[in-house]
């Protein structure tokens with residue numbers, strides 16, 4: 001059999017004043033609980049080590065550098081890697097990454113990304129992804145009660161949408177695993193690029209406000225969770241993959257994040273969902289063979305896709 005028990009490790013609010021140590025201790029408690037419940041791969045949210053700091057404005061971007069990680073693992077995050085080895089448990093972690101590297105012009109300079117990594121049970125990073133779809137705005141918006149400054153603090157990811165095939169859980173032959181981050185889940189193109197690499201398990205974390213401040217009444221409150229789930233369920237179904245979508249939830253620095261973390265099967269069904277706005281672990285034993293049906297029939301890409309008619313998607 002090709003089965004793996006995954007854990008969606010939702011985190012409740014992390015306040016501005018909470019240190020990395022506090023966040024990591026909460027994550028370690030979820031890993032310990034996961035170990036008791038047979039979890040082989042645990043998924044933490046986007047920007048899991050801190051509050052969702054893009055809601056705060058700084059004139060100079062460097063003033064925000066204390067929210068970023070310059071090393072992974074670091075002194076603060078090393079216990080997560082140790083726990084992975086101790087429990088033989090893979091993990092997914094989202095964090096803000098500050099690195100010094102060359103840009104497209106060859107200039108070496110500080111660069112900031114909204115990043116996620118996948119770590120295997122040996123405590124080794126086997127996949128890194130940098131968020132491609134950055135929502136929000138780059139300048140202070142006086143009309144917003146809460147800012148969403150991802151376009152100010154992060155560059156567009158430069159690693160594409162990679163998929164790694166690696167042993168995980170009881171699946172020795174390897175699982176094709178890919179990552180998305182938050183807003184990426186709303187873009188079918190992102191899912192399809194993973195699907196074209198025969199992805200079997202997509203992990204993603206999100207920080208999504210309960211209220212759409214741009215909605216002007218059109219996206220009602222109750223549609224926020226619906227749209228999030230709709231996107232993940234469609235992405236899984238149309239690409240014949242399992243999905244684990246994990247929230248930061250609750251009232252963080254006075255702003256509400258809606259939670260509702262889910263695990264979705266390749267038929268697009270929600271098989272497990274968080275029912276709190278607290279730290280909460282929901283688990284499911286995923287049969288990867290389920291990916292086969294879609295992949296060999298209705299979403300057999302080789303047989304049925306018509307890329308010659310999709311030019312507009314990449315040309316504009």
Ligand code: CDT
Nearest residue numbers: 135136148182183207208209
């Ligand atoms: N973190 C993130 O990408 N959140 C967005 C909401 C953006 S609202 C300007 C999301 O798509 O969930």
